[in-house]
Amino acid sequence: MAGRQANRLHPAFGAGVLGVMALCLASFAPMTVGRGSAGPAPAVAVESVPVSRMDLDTTLLAGGDLMSVQQTAVTCEVEDLAGADGGAGTLILSIVPNGATVKRGDVLCVLDSSAFDEVLRLEKIEVENARGDHRQAELTLESARIALREYRDGIVRQRMKESEGKLAMLRADLERQRDYVAWAERMHAKGYFARARVLGARQELDRLAHEQSVAEQEDRVFRDFTAPKEIRQLESEIEGGQATFEYQSARLKAHEERLAMLLKQAEKYTLRAPHDGMIVYPPIFEWRGLPLQPGAEVFQHEDILFLPDLSRLEVEVQIHESVGARVRVGMTADVRITALPGRRFTGKVVSIEMLPRMNIKGLDWALYYFARVRLDRTPPGLLPFMSAEVRIDTGRVEDALVIPAEAMAVVHEQMCCYVLGPAGPERRPITIGRSTTEFLEVTEGLKEGERVVLHPGRDIPRKGL
Numbered sequence: 001m002a003g004r005q006a007n008r009l010h011p012a013f014g015a016g017v018l019g020v021m022a023l024c025l026a027s028f029a030p031m032t033v034g035r036g037s038a039g040p041a042p043a044v045a046v047e048s049v050p051v052s053r054m055d056l057d058t059t060l061l062a063g064g065d066l067m068s069v070q071q072t073a074v075t076c077e078v079e080d081l082a083g084a085d086g087g088a089g090t091l092i093l094s095i096v097p098n099g100a101t102v103k104r105g106d107v108l109c110v111l112d113s114s115a116f117d118e119v120l121r122l123e124k125i126e127v128e129n130a131r132g133d134h135r136q137a138e139l140t141l142e143s144a145r146i147a148l149r150e151y152r153d154g155i156v157r158q159r160m161k162e163s164e165g166k167l168a169m170l171r172a173d174l175e176r177q178r179d180y181v182a183w184a185e186r187m188h189a190k191g192y193f194a195r196a197r198v199l200g201a202r203q204e205l206d207r208l209a210h211e212q213s214v215a216e217q218e219d220r221v222f223r224d225f226t227a228p229k230e231i232r233q234l235e236s237e238i239e240g241g242q243a244t245f246e247y248q249s250a251r252l253k254a255h256e257e258r259l260a261m262l263l264k265q266a267e268k269y270t271l272r273a274p275h276d277g278m279i280v281y282p283p284i285f286e287w288r289g290l291p292l293q294p295g296a297e298v299f300q301h302e303d304i305l306f307l308p309d310l311s312r313l314e315v316e317v318q319i320h321e322s323v324g325a326r327v328r329v330g331m332t333a334d335v336r337i338t339a340l341p342g343r344r345f346t347g348k349v350v351s352i353e354m355l356p357r358m359n360i361k362g363l364d365w366a367l368y369y370f371a372r373v374r375l376d377r378t379p380p381g382l383l384p385f386m387s388a389e390v391r392i393d394t395g396r397v398e399d400a401l402v403i404p405a406e407a408m409a410v411v412h413e414q415m416c417c418y419v420l421g422p423a424g425p426e427r428r429p430i431t432i433g434r435s436t437t438e439f440l441e442v443t444e445g446l447k448e449g450e451r452v453v454l455h456p457g458r459d460i461p462r463k464g465l
Contacts, residue, residue: 046459048420048451049404056400056441058434060326060392062371064317065283065385066337068308069374072275074108077268078116080300089297090269095304098281098292099383102273108305111298113269120262123255130255134248141241148234156227163219170212177205277307280384308384314350314374315388321356324369326394326434328352333373338387340379347373349392394434401448402439408432409456417446418453418460425453425460 080088091112096102181201187193282303285292298304315335319327327349335345349371356367373390408430409416415432418425430445446452453459 046418046420046425047454049407049454051401051403051442051446051448051450051452053399053401053448054439056397056402056434056436056439058326058394058397058441059436060319060323060394061437062317062319062390062392064315064373064388064390066313066382066388067316067372068306068310068384069312069314071280071306071308071384072277073303074271074274074305074307076111076271076298076300076302076304078111078113078265078300089299092292092294092296092298092304094294095292096279098279100279102277102279102307104273104275106273107270108273108279109271111269111271113266116262116265116269120259120266123259123262127252127255127259130248130252134245134252137241137245137248141238141245144234144237144241148231148238151234152231156231159222159227160219163215163222167212167215167219170208170215174205174208174212177201177208181205271304273307275307278310280306280308282306283385306384310383311378312374313378313382313384314372315347315390317371317373317388317390317392318359318368319352319371321367321369324352324356327369327371327392331392331394333390333392335373335375335391336389337382338389339383340381343379345375345377345379347375347390350374397434397441400433400441401443401446402441403446403452404454405435405438405440407452407454407456408440409460417442418456419446420451420453425456 076090078090080090093110093112095109096106102108181198184193184198184201188195188198281292282305285296290296292304329349329352331349333347333349335347337343337345350373352371353369356369358365359368373392403417407417409418409427411427414429416427416429419428420426428445431443433441433443435441
C-alpha cells in the first residue's frame, strides 16, 4: 500500500520527468557543480543533443484508486451516546469480512447497544411515569368540571329553592301573625283577652319580621357574592387543571415519541444488507490507522460499509495543484491497472473538484485536485480501491522549445541543463512547462540550437563543474 501511495503523490510532470528528477537528485545532490572552479575544465567526452522546436502532445501522469460509479453506503444511524469514558461513538461487536458476498437481509454488522439499552430502559420508565401523571391530571380536570356542575346546577339551585321556600313561609307566618295581633287587640278591647296576651302576640310578630329580614339578607348575600365566588373558584380550578392536563399531554407525547425513536434505533444496532452484492470496507479506516474490526469505534452518520456496482468503475486520481489547471472535464485518458499488468484501458475525465485539498493518504503537505476518470469499458475482475495509473491527454503545445527528458538535472532543488560551451559543459537553470514521457517544454533558460548534455548524471564528472 505504501508503494501505491508513493506513486500517486507526484503527478506533476509525468513518469519520465519523475524518473529523471529522481536520477538527477541521486547523482547530483551531493556534489558542487558550476563555473568558478580552479583550473581549466577537464576534457570530457559527452553525448549531446540540440535544443529544438516541435509540436508537443502533452500528457499528465497521476495515480489513483478504482471507485464504483454507483454504490450503496451502509451507514451508522444510531444516535451517539456519551459513555462513561467520555467517548461518543459506538463499538463494533461483529462485522462481515471485507470482500464477502452477501444477500439482501443478511446481517452485516452488529453494534454494541449496552449503553443504549440502559437509555431505552430509563425512557420506558419515563413514559410510564408520564402516563400516570397524565392520567392523574385528566382525573383532576374531570373532577373539577364535575364539582363546578355540582355546585352551579345542584347546590346553588337547591340553596335558592330552600331560601325561596323559607322566605315564603316566613311571609305567610308574618301575615298570619299580623291578623292574630289585630284579632287579639279587638278581643282585649271587648274584655276577652288580657293585656299580657296581646303583648305576647306583638312580640311574636316582631320576631317573625326580624327572621324574615335576616333570611332576605342571607338570600341576597348568597346570590350576589357567595355563589359567584364559589363558581369562579371552581372555574379557576378547571383552568389550572386544564393547563396541567395540556402540559402532561405534551410531556407524554414527547416521551412516547422519544421512545418510538429509540425503539427504531434499537433495530439500527443490527445493520443488514439492503440488496445483494459484495462488501467493501471504506479505506478511510485504514488510512487513519484504525482497522475496521470488532472493537473499532464508529460514529453517527459515518459510512461503515459499501456495496458497490462492479459493472461501472472509475479512477479517483490526485493531481498536484501546480498542474491542476491543465485538466479539464472531457479530456481522454489511458488507464493502467496494477492488478492487470500489460493491459491498457481508455477513459475520460468526468469531474474535477473546484478546490485543492490535502491527500490524507500521503505523508506530504501538498495540495491536490481530486478528479474522476471513468473507464469506457469495465472488464471483469476489477475491484474497488485497486491501484491505477492514469495518463491524461492535456493537449498539444504548438512549436514548443523542447529537450529530451534525460537532459534535465536537479541540483540543489533547481532544475537545470548542462549547455555545451567553448569551455565545456556549463550548468544553466531552466524553467519547465508541459511535458511528455520523452520531452520537456523549456519556457526559460535555453535557446533553439544550443546543445545540451543528454545524460548529465552519467557524463558530467562529480568534480570540476
